[in-house]
Amino acid sequence: xxxxxxxxRTAGRRRAIQxxxxxxxxxxxxxxxxxxxxxxxATGNEMCVVVNQRGIVLGRLRRKEWEGDxxxxxxxxxxxxxxxxxxxxxxxxxxxxxRKVGSLLVTWYGSEEDGGRLVGVLFRxxxxxxxxxxxxxxx
Amino acid sequence: MPIQITRDDVxxxxxxxxxxxxxxxxxxxxxxHIAGAxxxxxxxxxxxxxxxxxxxxxxxxxxxxTE
Numbered sequence: 001x002x003x004x005x006x007x008x009r010t011a012g013r014r015r016a017i018q019x020x021x022x023x024x025x026x027x028x029x030x031x032x033x034x035x036x037x038x039x040x041x042a043t044g045n046e047m048c049v050v051v052n053q054r055g056i057v058l059g060r061l062r063r064k065e066w067e068g069d070x071x072x073x074x075x076x077x078x079x080x081x082x083x084x085x086x087x088x089x090x091x092x093x094x095x096x097x098x099r100k101v102g103s104l105l106v107t108w109y110g111s112e113e114d115g116g117r118l119v120g121v122l123f124r125x126x127x128x129x130x131x132x133x134x135x136x137x138x139x
Numbered sequence: 140m141p142i143q144i145t146r147d148d149v150x151x152x153x154x155x156x157x158x159x160x161x162x163x164x165x166x167x168x169x170x171x172h173i174a175g176a177x178x179x180x181x182x183x184x185x186x187x188x189x190x191x192x193x194x195x196x197x198x199x200x201x202x203x204x205t206e
Binding site: 003004005006007008009010011012013017087088108 | 146150167168170172173174175176203
């Protein structure tokens with residue numbers, strides 16, 4: 001936790017929320033695809049997460065989806081039901097899924113939410129890097 | 140009045156006697172928490188649960204680590 005000393009049974013094991021990237025662009029379901037594509041590519045990202053006005057995940061856009069008709073809207077082409085992980089999942093618990101799907105949206109289900117709120121995106125390469133580092137320097 | 144603080148603030152305030160409160164569920168507190176933190180799960184946070192805290196103490200409250 002930000003370098004502070006830890007206690008507890010699993011102290012030091014990293015969780016999804018700690019490794020997830022928080023700077024992944026988002027867009028709305030009614031946004032024009034051409035506008036989203038331009039904005040996402042300008043950031044250098046390969047993914048855009050589709051959220052509603054409250055930050056609840058509705059879907060995901062990747063290159064294969066956003067290369068469609070620029071005048072179509074996001075909700076017509078977005079991937080529905082992208083794979084997700086809980087923020088408190090340990091990395092060793094999600095790595096096998098990540099090896100199959102490449103990335104997981106980290107979502108938080110609050111008690112008053114009607115869906116998962118986006119908190120970040122977990123990428124296979126990032127997690128493998130951390131796990132390899134942990135294996136080289138076990139606590 | 141709650142304010143957001145940095146890691147350096149946390150370390151300084153703990154050294155000065157602040158009380159660190161972890162509001163995660165008990166099971167998650169048992170798994171991992173910042174050294175020295177006491178556990179008051181958010182769902183049990185009420186007058187009774189905080190009765191042992193002095194009104195003048197500085198309190199640092201945290202839940203999930205979002206970096």
